Each structure stands twice: as structure tokens, then as C-alpha cells.
Amino acid sequence: xxxxxxxxxxxxxxxxxxxxxxxxxxxxxxxxxxxxxxxxxxxxxxxxxxxxxxxxxxxxxxxxxxxxxxxxxxxxxxxxxxxxxxxxxxxxxxxxxxxxxxxxxxxxxxxxxxxxxxxxxxxxxxxxxxxxxxxxxxxxxxxxxxxxxxxxxxxxxxxxxxxxxxxxxxxxxxxxxxxxxxxxxxxxxxxxxxxxxxxxxxxxxxxxxxxxxxxxxxxxxxxxxxxxxxxxxxxxxxxxxxxxxxxxxxxxxxxxxxxxxxxxxxxxxxxxxxxxxxxxxxxxxxxxxxxxxxxxxxxxxxxxxxxxxxxxxxxxxxxxxxxxxxxxxxxxxxx
Amino acid sequence: xxxxxxxxxxxxxxxxxxxxxxxxxxxxxxxxxxxxxxxxxxxxxxxxxxxxxxxxxxxxxxxxxxxxxxxxxxxxxxxxxxxxxxxxxxxxxxxxxxxxxxxxxxxxxxxxxxxxxxxxxxxxxxxxxxxxxxxxxxxxxxxxxxxxxxxxxxxxxxxxxxxxxxxxxxxxxxxxxxxxxxxxxxxxxxxxxxxxxxxxxxxxxxxxxxxxxxxxxxxxxxxxxxxxxxxxxxxxxxxxxxxxxxxxxxxxxxxxxxxxxxxxxxxxxxxxxxxxxxxxxxxxxxxxxxxxxxxxxxxxxxxxxxxxxxxxxxxxxxxxxxxxxxxxxxxxxxx
Numbered sequence: 001x002x003x004x005x006x007x008x009x010x011x012x013x014x015x016x017x018x019x020x021x022x023x024x025x026x027x028x029x030x031x032x033x034x035x036x037x038x039x040x041x042x043x044x045x046x047x048x049x050x051x052x053x054x055x056x057x058x059x060x061x062x063x064x065x066x067x068x069x070x071x072x073x074x075x076x077x078x079x080x081x082x083x084x085x086x087x088x089x090x091x092x093x094x095x096x097x098x099x100x101x102x103x104x105x106x107x108x109x110x111x112x113x114x115x116x117x118x119x120x121x122x123x124x125x126x127x128x129x130x131x132x133x134x135x136x137x138x139x140x141x142x143x144x145x146x147x148x149x150x151x152x153x154x155x156x157x158x159x160x161x162x163x164x165x166x167x168x169x170x171x172x173x174x175x176x177x178x179x180x181x182x183x184x185x186x187x188x189x190x191x192x193x194x195x196x197x198x199x200x201x202x203x204x205x206x207x208x209x210x211x212x213x214x215x216x217x218x219x220x221x222x223x224x225x226x227x228x229x230x231x232x233x234x235x236x237x238x239x240x241x242x243x244x245x246x247x248x249x250x251x252x253x254x255x256x257x258x259x260x261x262x263x264x265x266x267x268x269x270x271x272x273x274x275x276x277x278x279x280x281x282x283x284x285x286x287x288x289x290x291x292x293x294x295x296x297x298x299x300x301x302x303x304x305x306x307x308x309x310x311x312x313x314x315x316x317x318x319x320x321x322x323x324x325x326x327x328x329x330x331x332x333x334x335x
Numbered sequence: 336x337x338x339x340x341x342x343x344x345x346x347x348x349x350x351x352x353x354x355x356x357x358x359x360x361x362x363x364x365x366x367x368x369x370x371x372x373x374x375x376x377x378x379x380x381x382x383x384x385x386x387x388x389x390x391x392x393x394x395x396x397x398x399x400x401x402x403x404x405x406x407x408x409x410x411x412x413x414x415x416x417x418x419x420x421x422x423x424x425x426x427x428x429x430x431x432x433x434x435x436x437x438x439x440x441x442x443x444x445x446x447x448x449x450x451x452x453x454x455x456x457x458x459x460x461x462x463x464x465x466x467x468x469x470x471x472x473x474x475x476x477x478x479x480x481x482x483x484x485x486x487x488x489x490x491x492x493x494x495x496x497x498x499x500x501x502x503x504x505x506x507x508x509x510x511x512x513x514x515x516x517x518x519x520x521x522x523x524x525x526x527x528x529x530x531x532x533x534x535x536x537x538x539x540x541x542x543x544x545x546x547x548x549x550x551x552x553x554x555x556x557x558x559x560x561x562x563x564x565x566x567x568x569x570x571x572x573x574x575x576x577x578x579x580x581x582x583x584x585x586x587x588x589x590x591x592x593x594x595x596x597x598x599x600x601x602x603x604x605x606x607x608x609x610x611x612x613x614x615x616x617x618x619x620x621x622x623x624x625x626x627x628x629x630x631x632x633x634x635x636x637x638x639x640x641x642x643x644x645x646x647x648x649x650x651x652x653x654x655x656x657x658x659x660x661x662x663x664x665x666x667x668x669x670x
Contacts, residue, residue: 007424009670039614061615082615083577084589085631089342107578110630132585133616134578163613242418243442243469250467254419258646259670263597263612277598278498279374279642280396280417281468295445296420307614311593312646314669334649335344335594 001324003317004298008240009255011310012317013219015325017234018046021217022053024231025203029212032057035079035196038065038332040215040307043316044072045328050218051076059196059213060332063093066102068332075100079196081159081213083111083126083134090118103156107136109147116151123153124194127186129160129179138182142189157192158183161213166201167227173205180208201227221306223264235316237267237301237309239282244295251292252281253299260301261308268302336659338652339633343575344590346645347652348554350660352569353381356552357388359566360538364547367392370414370531373400373667375550375642378651379407380663385553386411394531394548395667398428401437403667410435414531416494416548418446418461418469425453438491442471444482451486458488459529462521464495464514473517477524492527493518496548501536502562508540515543536562556641558599570651572602572636572644574617579630586627587616588634595636596643603637 003012025034031054038047039061047058047069057077060066063086066078070093078100084090094102105126106112115123125144128135136144145155160183165175180197187195198206200216201224216224219235237260239253257277260267266274267282271290275283282301286292293299303309310316311333318326338347360369366389373382374396382393382404392412395401398421401413405428413435419425429437440461441447450458460480463470471479480490495518500510515532522530533541535551536559551559554570572595574588592612595602601609602617606625610618617636621627628634638644645651646668653661 007421007670082589083587085575085577086342108630111577128580128583132580132583132610132618133587133613137580137582240420242420242446245463245467245472247472248463248467252418252468254417257596257598258643261592261597262643263592275467278468283467295443308593308597335342 003238003319003322003324006238006317006324008238009259010238010317011313012236012238012319013328014234015318015320017232018218021220021231021234022050025214025217026053026055028203030054032077033211035059035211035213036218037081037199037213037215038069040310041218042310042330042332043328044068044074044331046218046316047074048072057211059215062335063089064335065332067093067096070097070100070102075102078102079124080104081161081196083107085110085114087114087118090114090120094119105134105159106144106148107134112144112148112151112153115153121154122156123148124156124159124196125186125190127158127160127183129162129182129197131161131164133163135160138186141186145190155190155192157194157196158187158190159196160186161197161199162202163199166199167223172202176202176206177208180206184208200224200229200231203229216306219306221264221309222268222302222304233302235303235306237303239299239301241293241295241297241299244292246292249285250275250283252283253301254280255301256281259309259312260303261305261311263308264304267304269299338573338654338657338659341573341652341659343573344594345573345652346648347571347573347654348663349569350653350655352567353553356555356566356569357385360549360552361388361390363538365389367412368546370394370546370548371553372416372548372550373404375645376553377645377665377667378663379403379409379666381553381651382409383407392546394550397670398424399670400667402428402431405432405435405437410437412436413438414459415439416496416531418442420445420449422449422453425449425455429454440469440494441479441483442469447479447483447486447488451488456489457491458483459491459494459531460521460525462493462495462518464497464517464532466496466499468498470495473521476521480525490525490527492529492531493522493525494531495521496532496534497537498534501534502558507537511537511541512543515541519543535559535564535566538564551641554641554645556599556644557603557637557639568637570638570641572638574634574636576628576630576632576634579627581627584620585610585618587618588636589615590636591616594644594647595638596640596646598643599639602639604634
């Protein structure tokens with residue numbers, strides 16, 4: 001099937017670009033030095049491709065992602081890089097995945113208590129390295145590790161996500177080093193083999209962690225492209241022109257804000273200016289006085305933020321060039 | 336079950352508020368004078384509640400919504416208020432719903448040709464009334480109606496969506512009247528019984544249409560609240576505090592931008608200031624120096640835009656007061 005035959009709106013993955021991104025990342029972060037974050041793509045099929053490339057330890061943001069990875073046979077070393085206080089769901093996830101190795105992040109006495117009550121075996125101490133979200137204060141890390149060990153939990157080490165620096169325009173490496181100094185300081189108090197952190201935006205300057213938590217590099221988006229991270233755009237939204245207005249200078253395609261994560265702003269169309277996204281439409285004009293595409297023409301839209309874009313879709317159409325070669329379920333959506 | 340027991344993040348519908356919204360709208364737009372737009376809530380269960388209140392003609396934005404409504408026995412009078420050029424999918428929808436009455440919008444010779452080729456029986460001529468998206472130029476409407484009739488299509492009338500005026504702060508009624516004068520002018524050339532338009536933002540000032548296309552009034556959002564439309568907030572995102580930082584003044588809950596449509600900006604938390612949404616977290620501080628809620632506490636988040644919020648979820652939990660009384664599938668997602 002040709003990409004032009006895929007019913008729109010549809011996410012299309014460029015398999016060669018994806019493989020090139022995986023190879024590029026793997027050259028710097030081989031094997032389990034990379035812990036791919038599945039939240040970016042929410043597909044066990046894509047995760048399996050990473051595992052085939054040697055990256056078989058994964059990072060997840062939800063228990064649904066953890067359970068789905070385990071059920072797909074990808075449970076060699078799963079990290080819930082997030083806090084939870086839902087004992088029942090956590091226990092169900094663990095009980096449902098007896099063969100998986102599941103580690104979870106904790107950052108408080110409460111989350112440690114939940115982990116112990118649910119039957120978790122191993123944790124990482126999540127440390128705040130400068131982005132207000134989760135993570136304990138660095139000076140609390142040692143005490144929390146002690147508390148976790150006294151509750152019977154194995155403490156594998158620390159994690160700290162420098163999310164505020166992913167697209168930092170100036171002195172990214174130095175700022176990352178400062179954030180990671182905080183994490184390393186906490187690690188000295190906590191112990192363990194694992195220092196987990198980083199992401200697509202700091203893949204080439206975070207020399208400090210033992211494993212990199214990156215996911216967006218696989219499919220990419222215009223936000224990370226603008227940040228200059230050096231991976232290739234590997235996923236677009238395929239759309240069809242449904243309405244054309246030469247007198248007003250605009251056209252509308254059949255994919256909009258329900259097919260695109262909008263928190264990073266409007267998506268991009270090459271050679272065009274996006275006016276706005278409505279629920280099921282993107283409206284645009286052409287740059288440089290080019291003619292608007294005809295009704296029925298295909299238009300490729302490049303998402304501004306990959307994670308919430310994929311989360312709207314049931315499947316990824318996988319193409320080599322213009323030939324659809326596979327279809328991957330987005331099977332890790334929801335909670 | 337108490338709302339506190341629902342696993343988070345979860346959308347919770349306040350059934351009494353929903354029913355009050357339906358009653359309020361129905362008093363002004365009884366029976367088929369209202370054509371509820373299912374794109375706002377994407378649930379056949381909620382649509383069935385509207386049908387029970389006498390509003391059994393529906394408006395849809397996607398063929399998936401049309402097919403789902405028909406399959407649920409809600410196909411008395413369905414309008415695809417959108418253009419499509421996908422002959423195969425349109426034909427499949429029609430063939431799969433032989434008992435439904437399905438009307439579609441057309442705004443060009445191409446969309447008329449598609450409708451005829453797919454076996455559509457009835458259309459509305461979609462007219463541009465001032466918002467650049469779909470819809471023909473008003474002066475083309477008569478010619479398109481002629482073209483449609485000559486292609487064997489029944490022309491039921493016109494539609495025109497004044498979407499650019501839904502939250503208009505000044506002279507909304509006068510501006511709506513001007514937009515609708517355009518639609519009525521086109522209708523004079525087109526003929527037919529139907530003049531379809533309007534929405535939640537113009538429900539009380541669009542005196543001009545024969546049927547109102549509104550959906551957001553059912554569940555509401557902070558955007559429409561700010562526009563002063565007079566319906567009650569009837570849906571929130573139930574979340575749980577997973578990380579608390581009294582020293583920094585913030586806390587994080589377990590629902591973020593993958594559980595909330597973000598095109599209208601950040602959501603609202605009563606008594607708090609939202610700092611930002613991450614993929615799976617919303618970070619906030621308390622107003623007036625109030626203490627941050629404890630880890631494990633529930634926090635209600637009020638979405639800024641209902642449509643793309645619901646589209647992220649598999650279900651709506653339905654509550655009367657704090658008691659969960661039902662669970663509605665969000666079964667019209669995707670395309």
C-alpha cells in the first residue's frame with residue numbers, strides 16, 4: 001500500500017529515519033546504557049524494535065505502560081520513572097507481571113510506604129534536580145533510601161530528570177552538569193548501581209548518568225528539532241485537503257487538534273504557514289505565493305510535541321519511502 | 336463507589352449538572368431544534384441521554400462518530416457537519432448503517448462528486464460565514480446546490496458555523512446576526528428546510544437558524560465559562576497528589592497534558608495557581624498561603640477545552656454528588 005492510500009488523518013512513521021535515529025543514539029548509549037522512555041511512542045512494537053537493537057531496559061510514565069511492556073515480553077528491566085500512591089493498581093501490575101523486573105521511583109515516605117505495601121521489590125530514589133515536579137530534595141535522598149531499605153525494598157540508586165534543560169538554548173552542557181552534580185551528590189548518600197536521568201535534549205551532553213532516559217529521539221518533533229538535538233523527523237500526520245479557498249488564500253485539511261498535541265503550539269507544514277488548528281482541521285496558507293494544493297491532495301503535518309500527539313492515535317502506519325510496510329498498535333495509551 | 340475510589344487520572348461527570356445543562360438548553364432549543372454535536376463528548380451513552388430528552392438528531396465531525404451513533408441506534412437524523420473526500424470510507428459508513436438517515440456537508444464540486452459516488456442521499460451546502468475553515472463562498476451556494484441536485488443528491492438546506500464568534504466579548508449578538516445574514520442569503524439561493532449553525536457560545540443569541548449545533552454545553556469547560564454562556568461545569572479531571580514540596584511551594588498530581596486538551600491553555604484548580612502541565616503531571620501552588628494538599632489527596636482539575644480533553648480518555652465516570660452511578664465509554668474516538 002502507498003502512503004497516499006492510508007485513511008487520514010494518520011500518523012506515518014518513516015522506518016529508515018527511525019532506524020537511523022536508533023542507530024545514532026545507540027552509538028553513544030549502547031545496550032542498557034540507554035533506557036528508552038516509552039511514554040513518547042506508547043507502542044510495544046516500537047519498543048520491541050529498540051530491544052532488538054540491544055536496548056531492552058525500558059522507562060515508563062504510567063502503570064499501563066509497565067503492564068503492557070511486561071505483557072509483550074519486554075519486562076527484562078522496567079522502570080516506572082514516576083510516583084504512584086495507588087496501592088491496588090500497583091499490586092495488580094506486579095501480580096500480573098510475575099516474570100518482569102519492575103523498579104519504581106519514590107520520593108517521599110508516602111510513596112515508599114505504598115511501594116512496600118504493594119509488594120514492590122526495588123526502587124530508585126527520585127531526586128529534584130531543578131525542575132519543579134516530582135523528586136525529593138537532594139539532602140533527603142539518603143534518609144529516604146534508609147527508610148526504603150528498612151521497609152524491605154532494594155534501592156538500586158537514584159534518578160533525576162533535568163527536564164527544564166531539554167531545550168535550554170545557552171550553556172546546556174554546563175547547566176546539565178550542575179543539575180547532575182546535585183544528583184551525584186544524592187547518589188553518594190543513597191548508593192546503588194543506577195544513576196538514571198537525561199533525555200533527548202541532553203543526550204549529547206549528559207556525561208553523568210549511568211543510563212539515559214530518552215524516548216522522543218525515536219520519532220522526533222519540531223520542538224526538539226528547534227532545540228538542535230540532531231535526530232531526524234521520523235513521524236508526520238498524513239492529512240487530506242478537504243476545503244480550498246484560493247480567494248481567501250487558505251486551505252483546510254482533515255487533521256487538527258484532536259490528532260496533535262498542542263501544548264508546544266501549532267504544528268508545521270513545509271512551505272506553508274499554519275493559521276490555526278480546529279478540532280478536526282488545520283488551516284494554512286502557502287508561503288511564497290505558491291498555489292494551494294487541490295482538494296484531495298495529501299499534506300504532511302509535522303507535530304510540535306510527539307508524546308501527546310501519539311497518545312491520540314490507535315496506530316502508527318510504518319513506511320519505507322512511500323510504501324506502507326507495517327502497522328503498529330499504539331497499545332500503551334490510557335492509565 | 337465513591338468518586339475518591341476512582342483510579343486517577345479520570346474524567347468524572349456530574350450527572351445533575353449535566354442534566355441541568357440539557358434542560359436549560361432544551362427549554363430554548365427543544366427537540367430537533369437542537370442538533371447536539373457529539374464531537375464534544377464522543378460518547379453514545381451521553382448521546383442517548385440527549386435523545387431521551389428529545390434531541391435525537393445529531394451532528395458529527397468524523398465518519399467514526401457517524402458510524403458509532405448509527406450502530407448505537409441513534410441514527411434517526413445524523414449530520415456529518417464536515418467535508419470528506421474519502422469515497423471508500425464514506426461508502427462503508429453508509430453501507431454499514433442502512434437504517435440511519437445520514438446527511439453530509441459539501442462545499443465544493445469535489446465534495447459533491449465524492450458524496451454522489453459514495454451513495455449519499457442528502458447533503459447540506461456548507462457556507463463560509465466568516466471563519467476561515469470549510470464552507471463555500473456565499474455567492475457559490477446556489478450553484479453548488481444545483482450541481483448537487485443534478486448529481487442526484489437531495490439538498491436539505493444550508494449550514495454555516497460562526498465559530499469565530501463563540502467567545503466574542505463584544506456585540507456577540509450583532510456579529511452573529513451579520514454572519515447569519517450571510518447564511519440566510521445563501522439559503523435563499525439553495526432552498527430546503529434546514530438552516531443549521533450556531534454553538535454553545537451563541538445559543539442565546541443565534542435566533543436565525545432552524546437548528547443549533549451545540550455540544551460543549553453538556554460538559555462545559557473553563558473557556559466557555561469565561562465566555563459567560565451560563566451552563567454549569569459538569570466534568571472535571573480527578574487526580575491524586577503524588578508529590579508535595581512545601582519548601583518550594585508546589586505539589587504535583589497524576590494527570591497532565593495527556594489527559595487534557597491544551598490548545599486553550601492550562602486547566603484550572605480552584606484555590607490554586609497552575610504552574611504547568613507535563614505529560615502525566617500538573618504542578619501547582621496554593622493561593623492565599625493555604626497549605627498544600629497531602630500526598631494521596633484528590634484534586635479536581637477543570638479542563639480549558641472539553642473536546643480534546645475527552646478524546647484522550649476511554650471512559651467517563653458518572654457521579655451523583657460523590658457517588659459513582661455509571662460509567663460511559665468514550666466510544667466515538669479516532670477516525
